[in-house]
Amino acid sequence: MLAFHSDAHSLALPPGHRFPQSKYRLLREHFEREPGLLRMQPAPAASEGELALVHTPDYMAAVLQGTLSAAQQREIGFPWSESMAERSRRSVGASIAAARAALAEGVAANMAGGTHHAYADKGSGFCVFNDVAVAARLMQAEWARAHRSRLQVAVIDLDVHQGNGTAAIFRDDDSVFTFSMHGARNFPFRKEPSDLDVDLPDGCGDADYLAALDDALVEVRRRCEPGLAFYLAGADPHEGDRLGRLKLTYAGLAERDRRVLTALRERGIPVALSMAGGYGVDLATTVAVQVTTLNLAAESWLAWRLSARGTG
Template sequence: MIPLVFHPIYSQLDLPERHRFPIQKYQGIYDRLRQEGIGSGQFIRPKPLHPGRINGALCPDYVSRFSSGTLDGAAVRRIGFPWSDQLVRRTLTAVAGTVLAGVLSLEKGRALHLTGGYHHGFYDHGAGFCIINDLYLSALNLLDKPGIGRLLIFDCDVHQGDGTARLATGNDRIFTVSIHGEKNFPFRKQVSDLDVPLPKGTRDDQYLACVEATLSAAVDRFRPDAVIYDAGVDIHIDDDLGHFDITSDGVLARDRLVFEHCDRAGLPVSAVIGGGYQRNIPALVDVHLNLFRAGLGAEFDGLQ
């Protein structure tokens, strides 16, 4: 059984009425999976990460200011969420979920997280709805495990994984790959180990060929022992923040391609859902569901 990591707190964040972040999507994905017959026993709840566990990897002053609500106004605006105790609890639980999914992927071969992908989180600041970089923290945690000498972070969110790239610079055991829109946030890009910027209007065929070639090159060049996959769906044609023209079938094909390639290479994969922005939550949930359709494979056969 492939573990699914979820906590109801993911959707429990009070935001201003017209805030663009679709916070309800996480509970929406959980509810759809349950409706489609996935048993409650397949879901595992993370416990919030203790801020002390982050301090070795990120700026202790930043983590402390975020946790205590003493970040300045500009730092909070850059993150994009109003500060609250709820935001701290949610953030620390969500980050713990990605770390947990990483550990579970080593045991089970694959694990899927119903949030995650905070790739705009830097050492001493957050940006673009990302506060604590879960991908980087999970990578560091996995590199402490026996048999994991090298880790690939494969980021297919439409926005460049700038925080991850910067954090992992100089760490030759973490290989960062980002396939993203060349003319999209963040406008000042960082340097990943492998960056693949794609133009506005990118369509399924071009995109899928690129994902296949890039993943193949990354695995061949770096020879990782495990993969963290950011399956952002803001590549979708209906997304409010992406500028690609990828269909739902294209999203499903991408996610299948990643899992199949990693299976052939014998690599455990922990996947996070990443970004996805549509005001129509059921439509957005439908697009995110492709990761579970691909990742659960035969377990998900009943779902159409």
């Protein structure tokens, strides 16, 4: 399975900053030691034209040219640097590359991404550009040129925080179905309405979470027939997460991933994953969750390939 990484471009963060950027390097290094079914590639940078499919010209220019105001930088949570801008472009490029690969091979992944708090005209909550939104728009444009038909997209957002930026970008757009399952009392405290929102109470554990997920996947199936899905497989519902407030175990999160991947594969829906959030008290717990997610995705990719070979 193809997986795209962008951790070579680091953020110039002050000591003690809450954002655990080293998790991306640790994840890549794990798969360098134990690649399994993964074929890792460095992510390309998204072009300005690609970013403009979602983001406003003024906001793009402020990020790329380094003119973000102090207030804008505070809302994003990162100080501006050339590396921050390049990292943000490559995070989007990774989701674009993963989406193309998913359409060709069934499953692919961005080893970062899931920057769902970014709006068209601003960043927020450690999110600069909205990688999934840009990739969705670009895949729709490429599909329309190649097939002269519309590509329906589904966004399955299981980060513990609601995907407010994605919901706002695709508001009133029936070509993209947005589903977010998240902590009711967690950031963002002002939610944007998705097509389907499932709010979870603090302390929600494996059984209640998986029951809610099963019901939601039935509803997604009833309301949407996508040709491509984006899955934000956040590690932050884990019980050891600093910011999550839920109580899922490793086993519960693995079962979450299996159910999503199986539901999509059984319907023949290609899926591009992104890792989204993860803020473990012990960062090794976040990386371990993400390793499992990627290995399960690779198993699903292999099942896609074997199925295609058997019917070819």
